[in-house]
Amino acid sequence: MKIAILGSGVIGVTSAYYLAEAGHEVVVVDRQPGPALETSFANAGEVSPGYASPWAGPGVPLKAVKWVTMRHGPLVVRPKLSPAMWIWIAQMLRNCTSARYALNKSRMVRLAEYSRDVLRALRAETGIAYDERTQGTLQLFRTQAQVDGAAGDIAVLKDYGVPFEVLDPAGCTVAEPALAAVREKIRGGLRLPGDETGDCQMFTTRLAGLAAALGVTFRYGVDIQGLTTEGDRIAAIATAGGPVTADAYVVALGSYSPLLLKPIGLSLPVYPVKGYSITLPVTQAAAAPVSTVMDETYKVAITRLGERIRVGGTAELSGYDLALRNARQATLVHSASDLFPQGGDFAQASFWCGLRPMTPDGTPVIGATRYRNLHLNTGHGTLGWTMACGSGRVLADLISGKTPDIDTSDLGIARYR
Known part of the structure; x- marks a missing residue:
């Protein structure tokens, strides 16, 4: 399956790595010239x-x-x-x-403990x-x-x-x-x-290199303008350089995720x-x-x-x-x-x-949406670095149709309905 990930911070890159490891064709799109140049750049470590x-x-x-x-x-x-x-x-x-x-x-503890174990592995x-x-x-x-x-x-x-x-x-x-x-x-x-x-920006940059070795394509300097829908699915990412298409899409844009999702009718409390x-x-x-x-x-x-x-x-x-x-x-x-x-x-x-x-409850939002090919991995607050590897692995399992190692039933956007 071809999967497009919006965002190349630590959440987007870990998602890309684990999806590529699961055998998917992955492209990462970001407005910055390289990975981890916004919130992941100089956090507390x-x-x-x-x-x-x-x-x-x-x-x-x-x-x-x-x-x-x-x-x-x-x-x-x-x-x-x-x-x-x-x-x-x-x-x-x-x-x-x-x-x-x-x-x-x-x-939060469930995901954070799991994520540390995934990072160690x-x-x-x-x-x-x-x-x-x-x-x-x-x-x-x-x-x-x-x-x-x-x-x-x-x-x-x-x-x-x-x-x-x-x-x-x-x-x-x-x-x-x-x-x-x-x-x-x-x-x-x-x-x-x-x-x-550890240095989150250093980790993300080096993991992006490992992801590229697995076949992940990184498209930097791309201005993401919105998502194009067709019924209950996403048809493309609208960018300044033309549409980017895939079979499935992952929004990992951190604080900017709700701005992208609001025009297509998704309310994300981030x-x-x-x-x-x-x-x-x-x-x-x-x-x-x-x-x-x-x-x-x-x-x-x-x-x-x-x-x-x-x-x-x-x-x-x-x-x-x-x-x-x-x-x-x-x-x-x-x-x-x-x-x-x-x-x-x-x-x-x-x-x-x-x-x-x-998010108002502290827990990130990971998983499917009402658009059948749109997935979220965002809302990690101060714990993006702590939860990154576990979040990326969980998301890859969910998209691949595998049962994750931890319960994810209460991590999705549906809990806000």
Whole structure:
């Protein structure tokens, strides 16, 4: 079967690889000149099944009020006139109940754990390298209230069988030796040893090379204008260079997926949540993080990627605005320099932002639509890198008529009907 994939981020490329491995003829279409040049380009670098949790949960509305008033707060809201923003916020607030949190969490953990296992298998089979490390994630608490508040998260981790370690300040410095220099700022930590790190853009670029070796065609620099329909099927992708036709189509355009789908009558509740990062060279290896440290106070992830440090954070609701705002850079620098002041050269930091495609329930949308040859793989939010390999493998199985290794009955767009 010939399959056209719209989007060459980490989700589109993993989909292409597993579909080609299943024997399909695959073409990937993207407006960028290469793979992983938008949201997958400079994310926080975490492959974190242990943090596979929906943003919507009990207590989040009250926390959000506090976050938007903090100087270095993790949440920024720039109100827009667009109804899409307010509808999405209302849908997310509906998911801020204990029952919905538990349901959404179960979906996300299932996919995230599976995806990490698929990534490990891929690494073993191909030898793909991407500045990966398998040394876990440390959630760092600066206050006793944060230590006490972790009890709820720990209970959830126990329920889902996710390995974890509760650490005192001394234990935190064992996991991340550079933190010994700032031990007085630490009250404790929660370590997730099963988590990994790696450069998502490097991984996606190298996987695209492996996919090309399997016969995948990548058509870069193609402006996608829309989808052409014929009854209950997609007939072609309309592009500036003419139509692209296939037997089946996969939309993996992240935050731009709903814009493409709306004209053909599909309502996809995905909204862009802007995130920022800085990347800086390591100056003193012993003073830099070993893996990922999640600064709970500012919701900032500080990750070691080879001889670089990636610092990522902030959830900004501002539509499709890609402006780089200095205040957000200041927050990232503040968190990282406070914990690892001698670890990297902050004067050489590069600043970046990307649009995370968030669903109101946190779970991505994977699978069929009411158009019999149109499939979705989008809406992964902050966990696109974490869930990419599992999502691509699941989608390939579904399109190939195989039964996936995990339950996918609640991952599709039908759950929003």
